[in-house]
Amino acid sequence: MAHGIRDKVAILGMGCSRFGERWDCGADDLMLEAFNEALADAAIEVGRIEAAWFGVCLEENNVGKTAGPLAQALRLPRIAATRVENACATGTEALRGAAYAVAAGAYDIVLALGVEKLKDTGYGGLPVRTRGVANDLWLPNATAPGAFAQLASAYAAKHRLGMKDLKRAMAHVSVKSHANGALNPKAHLRNRITEDDVLKAATIAAPLGLYDCCGVSDGAACAILTTPELARALRPDAEVVTIKAVELSVSNGEEASFSAWDGAHIATAREAGARAYASAGITDPRGQIDMAEVHDCFSITEAVLMEDLGFSAPGRAIHDVLDGVFDRDGALPVQPDGGLKCFGHPIGASGLRMVYEIYQQIHGRAGERQLKRVDRGLTHNLGGHPHQNVCAVSIVGRHGA
Amino acid sequence: MRTGVPGKPSTFGAAQGRPVISSLAYHVSRHDVPQHATNRLAMSDSEHGLLATTRYVPRLRLERSEMLAQHRWMAPGLRGLAKGRRAIASWDEDSVTMAVEAGRQLRAALPDLDARELTFASTTLPFAERLNAGIVAAALGLAPQAVLRDVTSSARAALTELASALRRDLQDPSSRLVLAAERRIARPASAQEMIFGDGAAGAVVGRGRPVATWVASASTHADLVDHFRSAGESHDYGWEERWVRDEGYLKIAVGTLRRCLDEAGASAADIGHFAMPAPLARINEAVARKLGVASGALVSAAHESVGDLGGAQPLAMLDVALRAAAPGALVLVAAFGSGCDALLLRRTDVPCPGAAPDDGRAETSYLRYLSYTNQIDLEWGMRAEMDNKTALTAAWRDHARAARFEGGRCERCGTVQFPRSALCVNPACRGQDSQQPTSLADVPARVLSHTSDFLAYTPNPPFQFGHIDFEGGGRVLMEFADTDVDELRVGLPLRMVYRIKDFDRQRGFRRYFWKATPDRVAIARAAAQPAEEARATATQAPLDPAQADVSTTGAN
Numbered sequence: 001m002a003h004g005i006r007d008k009v010a011i012l013g014m015g016c017s018r019f020g021e022r023w024d025c026g027a028d029d030l031m032l033e034a035f036n037e038a039l040a041d042a043a044i045e046v047g048r049i050e051a052a053w054f055g056v057c058l059e060e061n062n063v064g065k066t067a068g069p070l071a072q073a074l075r076l077p078r079i080a081a082t083r084v085e086n087a088c089a090t091g092t093e094a095l096r097g098a099a100y101a102v103a104a105g106a107y108d109i110v111l112a113l114g115v116e117k118l119k120d121t122g123y124g125g126l127p128v129r130t131r132g133v134a135n136d137l138w139l140p141n142a143t144a145p146g147a148f149a150q151l152a153s154a155y156a157a158k159h160r161l162g163m164k165d166l167k168r169a170m171a172h173v174s175v176k177s178h179a180n181g182a183l184n185p186k187a188h189l190r191n192r193i194t195e196d197d198v199l200k201a202a203t204i205a206a207p208l209g210l211y212d213c214c215g216v217s218d219g220a221a222c223a224i225l226t227t228p229e230l231a232r233a234l235r236p237d238a239e240v241v242t243i244k245a246v247e248l249s250v251s252n253g254e255e256a257s258f259s260a261w262d263g264a265h266i267a268t269a270r271e272a273g274a275r276a277y278a279s280a281g282i283t284d285p286r287g288q289i290d291m292a293e294v295h296d297c298f299s300i301t302e303a304v305l306m307e308d309l310g311f312s313a314p315g316r317a318i319h320d321v322l323d324g325v326f327d328r329d330g331a332l333p334v335q336p337d338g339g340l341k342c343f344g345h346p347i348g349a350s351g352l353r354m355v356y357e358i359y360q361q362i363h364g365r366a367g368e369r370q371l372k373r374v375d376r377g378l379t380h381n382l383g384g385h386p387h388q389n390v391c392a393v394s395i396v397g398r399h400g401a
Numbered sequence: 402m403r404t405g406v407p408g409k410p411s412t413f414g415a416a417q418g419r420p421v422i423s424s425l426a427y428h429v430s431r432h433d434v435p436q437h438a439t440n441r442l443a444m445s446d447s448e449h450g451l452l453a454t455t456r457y458v459p460r461l462r463l464e465r466s467e468m469l470a471q472h473r474w475m476a477p478g479l480r481g482l483a484k485g486r487r488a489i490a491s492w493d494e495d496s497v498t499m500a501v502e503a504g505r506q507l508r509a510a511l512p513d514l515d516a517r518e519l520t521f522a523s524t525t526l527p528f529a530e531r532l533n534a535g536i537v538a539a540a541l542g543l544a545p546q547a548v549l550r551d552v553t554s555s556a557r558a559a560l561t562e563l564a565s566a567l568r569r570d571l572q573d574p575s576s577r578l579v580l581a582a583e584r585r586i587a588r589p590a591s592a593q594e595m596i597f598g599d600g601a602a603g604a605v606v607g608r609g610r611p612v613a614t615w616v617a618s619a620s621t622h623a624d625l626v627d628h629f630r631s632a633g634e635s636h637d638y639g640w641e642e643r644w645v646r647d648e649g650y651l652k653i654a655v656g657t658l659r660r661c662l663d664e665a666g667a668s669a670a671d672i673g674h675f676a677m678p679a680p681l682a683r684i685n686e687a688v689a690r691k692l693g694v695a696s697g698a699l700v701s702a703a704h705e706s707v708g709d710l711g712g713a714q715p716l717a718m719l720d721v722a723l724r725a726a727a728p729g730a731l732v733l734v735a736a737f738g739s740g741c742d743a744l745l746l747r748r749t750d751v752p753c754p755g756a757a758p759d760d761g762r763a764e765t766s767y768l769r770y771l772s773y774t775n776q777i778d779l780e781w782g783m784r785a786e787m788d789n790k791t792a793l794t795a796a797w798r799d800h801a802r803a804a805r806f807e808g809g810r811c812e813r814c815g816t817v818q819f820p821r822s823a824l825c826v827n828p829a830c831r832g833q834d835s836q837q838p839t840s841l842a843d844v845p846a847r848v849l850s851h852t853s854d855f856l857a858y859t860p861n862p863p864f865q866f867g868h869i870d871f872e873g874g875g876r877v878l879m880e881f882a883d884t885d886v887d888e889l890r891v892g893l894p895l896r897m898v899y900r901i902k903d904f905d906r907q908r909g910f911r912r913y914f915w916k917a918t919p920d921r922v923a924i925a926r927a928a929a930q931p932a933e934e935a936r937a938t939a940t941q942a943p944l945d946p947a948q949a950d951v952s953t954t955g956a957n
Contacts, residue, residue, distance in 0.1 A: 123783040125856055133792035137803045138820070138902070138914045140866040140880045141787070146854030154850035157891035204856035206863070255816045256868075258826045259876050263850040263868050313553055387868060387878065 004279030005103040006250035007032035007399060009243045010231035011223045013042025016356045019219035019344030020188040027062045027117040028073040030220035035074050042224040051080040051105040055094030055114035057347040058089055059283040061127055062117035063276065070113060087383025090114055091351025092392035095223060096246040102225050113222035116346035117156035125216060145205035145213055147385035148298040152207050154263030155304055156380030159315045164190035164208055169318035170299035174211045176327050177296065177335050181342025183369040188215040194349060212299040217344030228399055240399035241362050244280035247272045248392045255387040269380060276393040285310040286332060290374040291361060293354035295382035296339040307378060328369065336369050351392060354379035358396045419943040449570040450611025451746060453510045454720040457601040458707050458758040459494055460883045462486035464765050465595055471767045472590040482595040485705030489764060490599040492625065492773040492860035493882060493900040496523040496582040497533055499933035501540040507603050507939035514605060518548045519577035523547045525584050526551060527911060539581060540899045542840060545701050557736030560715040561583040564618035564744040572691040576607030578789040583711035586774045588636045598708020602716035611754050612723055613732060613746040617665035623655040625649050642681045650684045654741045655691050662741035669693035676700035676718035680709045724753045731839035761834050773860065789903040789913050801838065804906035806915045808875055808899060809836025812934035817874035837892040842897050842915060846871045851889040869895055869917050882916035894923040
């Protein structure tokens with residue numbers, strides 16, 4: 001009976017480019033920037049890497065099809081390389097492919113890399129695109145903020161909240177992420193903001209204002225994975241960080257077409273979270289998880305995820321948010337690196353960037369934003385819209401934790 | 402036609418410097434028409450005649466004073482026309498969508514309606530080749546064997562068809578649907594821009610309990626070109642209206658109407674209601690006078706609230722007339738254009754089914770109107786550049802999905818789902834090939850969640866959409882139409898309307914789908930019963946205990 005990959009895969013090295021509007025960089029430059037850091041961290045030669053998983057979402061916007069662009073950018077020696085895509089959860093998908101290959105015993109050392117070069121569209125926000133020829137006939141051509149704004153209206157109605165109160169909690173989420181991002185030299189947005197700034201900002205998709213939305217960024221992140229045994233052998237002096245779980249859940253149309261979903265939560269996050277906790281042996285997420293990097297594409301997403309991931313009791317997320325539970329100095333810091341909100345959101349890279357922050361925190365390399373002690377961290381990466389999406393949850397921690 | 406060229410005043414539509422049309426003498430119809438001596442008040446249940454009429458008027462009503470305010474600098478003469486409001490189609494309405502709404506109103510009025518024929522009349526058909534009536538029929542869900550036709554090119558086309566359908570007293574029980582709709586775009590600052598309105602009207606002919614029966618009809622063709630619009634042109638070009646009045650209406654129309662009365666053996670003095678679209682000043686008055694029809698019999702053209710609906714106007718005015726007419730009253734309808742049609746009907750005692758249009762919502766932005774009609778090219782940004790090419794293969798494969806809003810109802814568990822699929826969406830059922838087609842087009846719904854999105858491109862920002870739940874099951878992420886910015890709320894009652902979804906300007910195509918609009922009748926009804934509304938909202942709260950439990954167990 002299979003029971004996940006707990007402690008079967010170690011992270012040998014990680015890298016992450018600076019995120020932001022990297023006008024002077026193409027996808028190649030971003031990939032190499034992240035890869036060089038990871039390779040140096042892993043302290044291996046490139047020839048040791050046997051296979052690669054390459055995550056990029058809007059390939060028509062940047063690199064094009066196949067894993068070829070990765071192989072070319074890094075001049076990988078004709079190794080196996082696979083391109084994966086699962087919308088904004090693409091980065092975790094690359095990690096999952098690579099990790100499962102190591103866990104299966106197929107390879108000793110592999111690479112997972114995600115990249116997105118978004119700032120070549122000529123306008124702000126994500127690129128507009130077709131939803132597929134059959135869907136285009138009826139599906140609204142919704143923007144991401146419009147789709148996630150739905151969560152806010154349904155959540156407020158479900159919990160009988162005034163929109164004003166909900167917006168205050170949402171504002172707190174963004175203020176916190178800006179405060180964290182300000183301490184992160186690789187972050188896209190490093191300015192501090194106030195609750196007032198958030199509440200007074202222009203409406204993007206009601207009730208979401210400008211500061212409720214994450215940055216659209218260029219960037220790349222990557223991980224070099226191996227077995228815990230090899231990791232110890234290759235870097236005997238370093239703490240071994242292992243993957244406790246990488247789980248995925250994909251909507252099957254039930255939220256979109258069946259009337260059971262309340263519109264106020266992410267059903268796949270609950271599924272993927274429950275599986276990841278089972279795999280990692282976690283029974284009390286709020287108590288056993290030391291930090292989390294969740295898919296805060298919008299402030300409301302982060303808020304409802306606190307309930308979906310079991311960090312807050314149903315209906316209590318906004319109270320916990322306002323009480324500072326998820327602040328950097330709170331009981332369970334969420335987005336200590338600034339999150340999608342401020343570190344930025346180069347789609348294919350984001351899932352790996354989340355893992356990168358936990359990895360840095362465990363190693364005590366998080367600089368000004370260093371948390372006290374992190375044994376276990378959780379990432380949650382969401383691709384799609386609340387009613388139809390992919391959720392990936394990973395748990396990473398010290399070996400044996 | 403061109404206006405505003407100094408020194409070259411064109412009369413048709415020109416408005417510069419002088420009041421071309423000082424006032425349009427439209428009259429409210431009289432209710433106290435004396436009944437004709439040969440009234441037949443008792444109708445059988447299977448008489449052939451006019452079973453129902455209707456008018457559809459788009460929600461937006463552009464204030465003519467705002468139009469004048471934009472044009473006064475060069476066309477002060479428009480002042481005489483600048484009273485009241487004219488109906489304007491929203492950006493996502495065209496003749497097809499408005500005809501669909503008129504057709505749906507007729508079906509609501511006659512629930513057993515089984516239309517065997519559909520005739521769609523318009524001079525502003527969106528497609529030159531592609532049966533426009535076919536789009537309407539598909540949206541209405543008419544049987545595939547129904548006979549369809551588009552008729553066009555003249556403002557009298559719909560009346561020609563209606564008279565012909567009424568004249569053929571066929572014995573079969575099926576009905577004939579005549580729909581007319583118009584979305585004419587007049588050149589800015591022309592008199593036509595003031596006079597025209599957008600909208601639709603319709604009628605059902607068949608056996609049943611008619612609201613009116615055929616008495617006589619007459620037709621004249623005459624290639625008198627009072628105005629024309631060549632294929633591919635946007636605007637009319639017209640000739641001096643004094644000539645149109647004298648040679649056209651007062652000769653051709655009067656002659657046709659006389660023939661019609663003669664055929665019936667009726668006298669003009671017997672006419673209780675005289676409905677003649679006359680976009681030119683006082684022409685209907687002059688025609689009535691010449692015929693000997695009492696001036697009090699003139700039917701309102703609704704100029705001050707709607708405007709002239711072109712090809713739909715004869716049927717629209719007939720609807721106005723019939724709703725006002727007493728049992729037994731004679732109703733005379735005329736339509737002028739490349740000749741004339743006249744139709745004489747007698748009102749029965751059967752109540753007119755359905756309701757008259759409401760007052761809509763005042764629109765004060767003339768620029769919005771210019772943009773909706775593509776007469777001004779605003780900066781919409783790069784998001785508007787998206788290629789909306791339609792895969793015609795996919796469109797046909799899923800035709801009923803978009804046309805008829807067809808979902809599926811699982812025969813095993815009863816779950817309604819959209820889109821229809823091979824496997825039931827209910828995880829407890831998972832029936833395969835178990836779904837029977839079911840249309841959501843006429844099913845009431847409520848808002849589950851919503852947004853007003855200022856980032857997305859839409860010709861009418863913000864882009865409003867949300868998840869909606871249908872009564873009896875079914876959930877769809879849908880666009881909202883005819884909705885005000887602050888109107889949306891969770892639980893808001895909705896009804897569906899057929900609209901343009903996207904334009905493909907590169908290829909001149911447009912695709913249609915259904916949108917959700919606030920059901921203002923239901924909302925008003927609920928407001929009148931506050932206690933009941935509170936209960937409805939309470940049951941609407943989308944709480945699902947099973948799902949709520951997952952949030953705690955999922956954490957363990």
